[in-house]
Amino acid sequence: MAVESAPNGERKTKVLFLCTGNSCRSQMAEGLLRAEYGDKFEAFSAGTRPVAVNPRAIQVMAEAGLDISEHRSQALSEFDGKDVDLVISVCDAASALCPDFPGSKRLHWSLPDPAEATGTEAQIMEAFRKVRDDIRSRIRMSLAY
Numbered sequence: 001m002a003v004e005s006a007p008n009g010e011r012k013t014k015v016l017f018l019c020t021g022n023s024c025r026s027q028m029a030e031g032l033l034r035a036e037y038g039d040k041f042e043a044f045s046a047g048t049r050p051v052a053v054n055p056r057a058i059q060v061m062a063e064a065g066l067d068i069s070e071h072r073s074q075a076l077s078e079f080d081g082k083d084v085d086l087v088i089s090v091c092d093a094a095s096a097l098c099p100d101f102p103g104s105k106r107l108h109w110s111l112p113d114p115a116e117a118t119g120t121e122a123q124i125m126e127a128f129r130k131v132r133d134d135i136r137s138r139i140r141m142s143l144a145y
Helices: 025-037 055-063 092-097 121-143
Strands: 013-019 041-047 086-089 105-108
Touching: 013 025, 025 041, 025 055, 025 121, 055 121
Parallel strands: 013 041, 013 086, 086 105
Antiparallel strands: none
């Protein structure tokens, strides 16, 4: 990870969003942080057991005007030894498995996995939208300084 500078010349804060599959929640969080506060933060995401980015996550982000279609799921091990300022786990399982990143702060946001939603397609998409909007609110409350 190269060091990026904020417009004021200061180093950007590196934030790693972590979940199990790196397919929905952490991908949406990475996309939202980059889009809304990319001038202050470098956003990354990873999973303890990564799988492909969920097409529904891509769809609900597109509805919000954000393109995450080029994102790829990354393994947590890809960040071993990397300099990370803040690690935000977005699921309980990943929080329990997250290793220490020396010098980093930790936050945990217990969010439901929209990939486990059931019902009609409309109900499942609504679950994805709800999680996306919850992540956006948490980012604004926790990181907008």
